Amino acid sequence: MQATPPTAAPAPSAAPPAQDEFVPISQLPADDKLPAAPLLITAYAVVWIVLAVYVWTLWRRFLRAEQDLKSLGSRLPPGR
Amino acid sequence: MLQRSFLPLLLGGFALVTAAPLLIAAAPAESTMGLIQKIFYFHVPAWMAMFLATVVCGVSSIRYLIARKPSSDHLASAAAELAIVFGLIGLLTGPLWGRKAWGHYWQWDARLTTALVLWLIFVAYTLLRRFGGPGSERLAAGVGLFGMANVPFVYWSVNIWRTVHPKTSVVMTLDPGMRPAFYWSLFGFLAIFGALLAARTRLEALRASIDDAYLAAEDL
Amino acid sequence: MTAPGDLDRLAFDAVTVDYGRSRVLSRVSFACRAGSVTGLFGPNGAGKTTLLRLAAARARASRGRVVYGGGLSSAAVRGRIGWLGHDPGLYPELTAAENLRFFAALHGVSDPEARVAEALDRARLRDRAGDQVGRFSRGMRQRIGLERALIGSPRIVLLDEPFTGLDEASSEALLVRLATLRESGAIVLLSTHDPARVAGLLDAAIVLHGGRVAAQVPGGPMVAAAIAAAHASSALPEAGPESTPETAPKTASEAAHAIPDATTGSSPTSRHDKPGLAATAAGFLRVAWLVAHKDALVELRSRELALTTLFFAVVAVLVFAFAFVSDSQAPIEAPAGILWVTTLFAGTLALARAFDREQAHQTLSALLSAPVDRAAIYAGKVLGLIVLLAIVLAIVIPLVGLLFSASFWRVPALFLGIVAGGVVGLVAVGGLFAAMLVRTRSRDVLLPVLLYPMVVPVLLAGVRGTAALLQPEPDRAVATVWLSILVSYDTVFVTLALWVFDAVTAED
Numbered sequence: 001m002q003a004t005p006p007t008a009a010p011a012p013s014a015a016p017p018a019q020d021e022f023v024p025i026s027q028l029p030a031d032d033k034l035p036a037a038p039l040l041i042t043a044y045a046v047v048w049i050v051l052a053v054y055v056w057t058l059w060r061r062f063l064r065a066e067q068d069l070k071s072l073g074s075r076l077p078p079g080r
Numbered sequence: 081m082l083q084r085s086f087l088p089l090l091l092g093g094f095a096l097v098t099a100a101p102l103l104i105a106a107a108p109a110e111s112t113m114g115l116i117q118k119i120f121y122f123h124v125p126a127w128m129a130m131f132l133a134t135v136v137c138g139v140s141s142i143r144y145l146i147a148r149k150p151s152s153d154h155l156a157s158a159a160a161e162l163a164i165v166f167g168l169i170g171l172l173t174g175p176l177w178g179r180k181a182w183g184h185y186w187q188w189d190a191r192l193t194t195a196l197v198l199w200l201i202f203v204a205y206t207l208l209r210r211f212g213g214p215g216s217e218r219l220a221a222g223v224g225l226f227g228m229a230n231v232p233f234v235y236w237s238v239n240i241w242r243t244v245h246p247k248t249s250v251v252m253t254l255d256p257g258m259r260p261a262f263y264w265s266l267f268g269f270l271a272i273f274g275a276l277l278a279a280r281t282r283l284e285a286l287r288a289s290i291d292d293a294y295l296a297a298e299d300l
Numbered sequence: 301m302t303a304p305g306d307l308d309r310l311a312f313d314a315v316t317v318d319y320g321r322s323r324v325l326s327r328v329s330f331a332c333r334a335g336s337v338t339g340l341f342g343p344n345g346a347g348k349t350t351l352l353r354l355a356a357a358r359a360r361a362s363r364g365r366v367v368y369g370g371g372l373s374s375a376a377v378r379g380r381i382g383w384l385g386h387d388p389g390l391y392p393e394l395t396a397a398e399n400l401r402f403f404a405a406l407h408g409v410s411d412p413e414a415r416v417a418e419a420l421d422r423a424r425l426r427d428r429a430g431d432q433v434g435r436f437s438r439g440m441r442q443r444i445g446l447e448r449a450l451i452g453s454p455r456i457v458l459l460d461e462p463f464t465g466l467d468e469a470s471s472e473a474l475l476v477r478l479a480t481l482r483e484s485g486a487i488v489l490l491s492t493h494d495p496a497r498v499a500g501l502l503d504a505a506i507v508l509h510g511g512r513v514a515a516q517v518p519g520g521p522m523v524a525a526a527i528a529a530a531h532a533s534s535a536l537p538e539a540g541p542e543s544t545p546e547t548a549p550k551t552a553s554e555a556a557h558a559i560p561d562a563t564t565g566s567s568p569t570s571r572h573d574k575p576g577l578a579a580t581a582a583g584f585l586r587v588a589w590l591v592a593h594k595d596a597l598v599e600l601r602s603r604e605l606a607l608t609t610l611f612f613a614v615v616a617v618l619v620f621a622f623a624f625v626s627d628s629q630a631p632i633e634a635p636a637g638i639l640w641v642t643t644l645f646a647g648t649l650a651l652a653r654a655f656d657r658e659q660a661h662q663t664l665s666a667l668l669s670a671p672v673d674r675a676a677i678y679a680g681k682v683l684g685l686i687v688l689l690a691i692v693l694a695i696v697i698p699l700v701g702l703l704f705s706a707s708f709w710r711v712p713a714l715f716l717g718i719v720a721g722g723v724v725g726l727v728a729v730g731g732l733f734a735a736m737l738v739r740t741r742s743r744d745v746l747l748p749v750l751l752y753p754m755v756v757p758v759l760l761a762g763v764r765g766t767a768a769l770l771q772p773e774p775d776r777a778v779a780t781v782w783l784s785i786l787v788s789y790d791t792v793f794v795t796l797a798l799w800v801f802d803a804v805t806a807e808d
């Protein structure tokens with residue numbers, strides 16, 4: 001069983017029937033010319049960037065909390 | 081704090097995602113969409129992580145409203161933030177897929193709209209926590225509960241409005257060749273989700289304990 | 301039914317209150333007995349108001365606890381507390397008599413008319429009973445406010461700066477009134493800046509400084525001097541928070557024979573009985589109706605909400621005309637969207653203002669401290685807002701129909717059902733959020749931020765259902781589907797809101 005998600009979609013990029021002529025690329029509809037690889041790579045980069053940015057903010061918030069804790073410790077008298 | 085107990089899990093999760101391309105690349109290309117369909121392998125797991133986050137947030141909110149235990153509140157606020165993070169991944173990768181498959185970045189389709197609305201609810205929740213000031217925990221819990229109750233209605237109404245998106249059943253009927261890559265990727269996302277959720281909850285607890293320490297210092 | 305003498309003590313047991321990272325009260329301990337007047341003194345920010353709110357079960361202690369005589373819980377004790385804050389907690393648009401009648405009804409007073417007449421006499425305002433409170437002087441409002449606080453014959457009377465803005469005669473009258481309250485066995489706790497004025501009345505004085513008890517002074521002629529001394533050398537260590545001397549009643553017999561009602565013989569209806577389901581439902585509807593009726597009366601006098609909301613709605617319609625009309629015609633479905641976006645915007649405005657108004661005059665506190673089901677208060681507010689929006693829509697719908705040549709009414713029952721379902725859903729969720737946010741920072745921006753994503757199903761169903769009816773041939777089947785979504789949404793969210801209202805708006 002093949003997963004074929006676009007059946008419900010208008011799917012303008014659906015594979016055309018067997019070709020009987022060469023269509024110059026400049027005459028193809030814009031959507032068909034769209035290369036998939038850059039989109040795929042962008043999507044993959046998005047995953048990484050979003051996660052990395054989030055981890056970075058989390059890291060910074062931890063650092064700030066720890067700093068807060070330290071400055072609090074210096075305000076307390078020793079032994080506490 | 082972060083590095084001590086969570087880095088291993090985090091590294092594991094990241095390793096999974098890094099390794100996934102090998103499997104994804106090896107998975108068979110889908111017949112009509114070709115290469116672009118491979119976005120599926122991180123688009124769907126991201127949404128699954130987001131829905132998990134919304135459920136965690138909703139359930140913790142109810143628990144907080146009933147028992148008023150601060151730990152439930154910390155968990156709920158951590159889960160809400162992760163719902164935004166994973167929702168953002170889903171919302172950004174989806175249109176890239178759609179650009180090739182449908183010819184448009186965005187379609188007002190049922191699942192897309194539902195996801196967007198749900199994501200907005202959790203953004204609103206986070207805004208309330210950030211700007212509501214002290215004492216807004218209970219209000220946030222109310223919003224978390226209402227947000228969860230709202231999901232079926234948003235889905236139902238938007239579904240009647242329109243449906244273009246592939247049915248969720250594609251995951252169940254996935255080609256055997258695609259399965260390893262998908263489940264590998266899903267496992268990676270869920271591992272990262274778990275690690276981040278634990279870290280974020282700890283941050284919330286740490287902040288609460290610092291607040292307490294400040295107050296204790298006043299008692300001296 | 302609880303025994304009359306049970307609420308004979310109010311004690312603070314090492315109470316600490318934190319707000320974020322600031323400590324408002326720190327290990328405060330003291331106790332008051334029935335038939336005593338205790339004064340709270342201290343500079344601004346010392347924690348006097350917080351302490352009073354705590355006593356009124358309107359704030360929660362972060363640590364320690366407030367103990368009521370007879371081991372009553374704070375919820376059970378709520379209806380037996382009379383509270384008067386800086387603001388008298390009255391509706392300026394209502395007359396003195398209407399205000400008192402409303403709160404008497406909320407407190408379930410058995411013979412409200414007699415009780416109101418008596419309260420007006422005590423306030424020496426019987427001849428002004430029919431005048432709107434907004435036209436009263438500060439002193440007159442404060443007198444009526446005190447009677448409002450005492451209308452349910454409370455056992456604990458909490459007064460926050462009651463002498464502020466009073467002239468000499470009103471102050472004297474208040475002192476006399478407080479003395480009678482003490483005689484009748486009430487516990488009176490009041491804060492003031494003016495020790496000299498109340499010195500003769502006090503049984504004890506507590507001096508707060510920086511959230512701590514700086515000194516406890518027994519009553520008597522020397523109290524003013526003692527308080528001044530405590531102010532000068534605040535935070536006296538020997539008057540430490542651990543000590544809990546009780547303020548003694550004037551005479552032992554007074555405490556022993558404390559009568560149930562603080563002011564009169566009229567006793568509230570048996571509100572501590574466990575009522576049956578039918579009685580509960582009837583009580584719920586009664587309170588909801590009281591609140592809605594009160595809101596209608598206030599609105600009828602001020603017309604503030606109706607006029608501003610209506611104007612806003614008309615301007616919104618105009619803006620949409622600019623956006624959608626070309627060649628003097630709008631697209632066939634545009635009026636549906638215009639109608640619902642206008643309803644949403646105007647509704648948000650009305651929702652925010654309806655609760656802000658209650659908060660501004662501190663009437664919300666007075667409402668929420670009444671011994672009634674808080675969900676009924678919510679239901680009453682929602683009912684009032686539904687009526688208001690219905691009035692606004694009665695003008696906006698024909699206007700949109702006229703300006704965009706849309707015939708909404710071709711299937712009247714379905715259209716009316718969709719409009720009603722949408723308005724109920726919007727106001728039910730919006731009312732809950734507005735009530736939740738009323739004490740929150742940046743509430744004006746947070747209300748739409750929280751509300752709009754949450755009412756997406758209402759908007760979608762409203763717009764699509766209305767659009768289905770605007771087609772050249774009205775699509776009844778589609779409209780019915782949307783109506784059924786609205787009905788389910790309303791059912792779920794009204795139930796949920798009634799269930800969580802108390803939990804999310806509770807101050808304790």
